[in-house]
Amino acid sequence: MYDLIIIGAGTAGISAYKEAVKHTQNILVINDGPWDTTCARVGCMPSKVLISSANRLYDSQHIDQVGITTESSFDTSHIMSHVRALRDRFTTATIKDVQSWPKQHRLSGKATFINANTVKVNGKHFQAKSFILAVGSKPVINQNWKDLLKDHLITSDEIFELKKLPTSLAVIGSGVIAIELAQAFSRLGVQTTLFARSQRVGILTSPNLQLMAQQQLAKELNIYFKTLPNSVNLVDQQVNLSFEYKREEKTQSFDYLLNATGRSSLLDSLKLDNIDPLFSDLNKLPVHPQTKQLANLPIFIAGDAHTDTPLQHEAAHEGRKLVDNCLNYPKVKKVKSLTSLGVVFCSPEMAIAGQSYKQLQDKNIDFITGFSSYEKQGRALILGKNIGGVEVYIDRKTRKLLGAELFVNSAEHLAHLLCWMINQNITLDEILDQAYYHPTLEEGLRSAFKHVRRQLLSV
C-alpha cells in the first residue's frame, strides 16, 4: 500500500509530488494523457505567447502615440508556428522534469476508484493510505453545436493547433479566456466577434471599472452583449450564426467558432460514487473549502478539479500544502491561505488583489473606495498607455487595505504590489509613507490612496 497516490500530473499534481517525495518514496503519480500540464500545453503559456505577439503588433501600429510615424508592413503567417514553438519549449521542460522522477513513481493511465483506498488503472488495482485528486478540468462545449460544426467549433484545447490565423472568428463567452483570446486574435488582424450572455467582461466587479472595461474593449472588438446565437450551421466550410440583436435578426459567417464558456471538472472521470453513492452529484460533493478534504476521508482535492480560484499559482500552492494533510492524516490543516490575486492579460490588463468590490459589498464591510484615473497619469501618458484606472478599498475603521481592482496597463505588476501589501496587513498611512519613484505607474496607486485619505479627513 502506498503512503500517497496523486491522481493527475498537472500543475497541482506535479507540485504535490515534488513536496511529497521529500518525505516518502512510497508514492505513485497516475496521469491520463500528456505529462506536460494544461498550463504549459493549452493554457497560461501558449495564450500569453499569442497575446505578446498581438500586443507588440498593436503597439507598432499605434506607434504614433509616442511621436513616431512609420509605414511598415506586417506578415503574421508565422504567428501560430511561433506560438507552438515557444509552447513546445515550455512543455518539453516540464516533460524532461517528470522523466527525471524514478520510473516506479509514475504511471500513465486513467484512474477510477474501486473504494476509498483502491483505484483501478489499466485493469490493475493500486492501494494507498491517502489520495490527492488533481485531475483538473476541461472546456465546456455545446455538443449539439459540435455535431453540426465539427472541427469548426474549437476550444482553447484546439485553438493553438491552428496552422494559420483564421480570417474570422466568433467567440462565445466574455470571461477571462474569451476576452484574452478574442482581443489577441483581433489585434493580429482576425475579424473577431464576441457573443456574451451577460453585460460583463472579464473579472472586474467594480461597476465603475467594469463599465470602463466594456467601453474600452468594445472600441477594438465587435461585442454583442446579452446575445447568443440561436442557431448555428456549417455551410461551405463556414460557420453561419443567426442571432437576434436589438430586435433585429442577423446572420454572420465565420471561419471558426471558439467556445469559451467555462470549464468543467474532470472529477467525473474518477467514479467517486464507488466510494459513496452520495458522491455521484459533483455539485454537491462534500469538500471542505479550506482543507480541501473530501467528506471525512483521507482524500483531498487540489487545483482546478474543485475550486473557485482556477488559477495556476493556487493549484501549485494547494498541491504542495495538501501533502502535509495526507502524510499526517488525520491531522488536517487549512490550505487555502493565499491572499487572492487574479489577472486578465487583456489590454489594458484587469486585476483584482485581495477582496473584490463585490465581496466587500456582499459582506457589508464598511470601506472607502479610492479611485485614480490613468487617463492623465504622467507615466501612462509618457508610455502612450493612458487608459483605465484603479480602485483601492480601505477599511474605514482600521484603515487597512482590504482589496483593489485595476483596469490599467501593467496591472499584473501593480496587483502584485497591492496583494503583498494586503498580506502585510499595513494601514493607509503606512502605505502612503512608502517610497514612490517618479515618474512611475505606482504614483497612480498613491493618488488612489490619497483619494481615500481625503475622504477620511472630510468626515
Ligand SMILES: Cc1cc2nc3c(=O)[nH]c(=O)nc-3n(C[C@H](O)[C@H](O)[C@H](O)COP(=O)(O)OP(=O)(O)OC[C@H]3O[C@@H](n4cnc5c(N)ncnc54)[C@H](O)[C@@H]3O)c2cc1C
Ligand atoms: C486558455 C487558458 C489560459 C489560462 N491562463 C492562465 C493564466 O494566465 N494564469 C493562471 O494562473 N491560470 C491560467 N489558466 C488556468 C491554469 O491553466 C489552471 O489553473 C491550471 O492549469 C490547473 O492545474 P491543475 O493541476 O488543476 O490541472 P491540469 O494541469 O489540467 O492537470 C490535470 C491532469 O489530470 C489528468 N487527469 C484527469 N482525469 C484523470 C484520471 N481519471 N486519471 C488520471 N489522470 C487524470 C489530466 O489528463 C491532466 O494531465 C489558464 C487556463 C486556460 C485553459
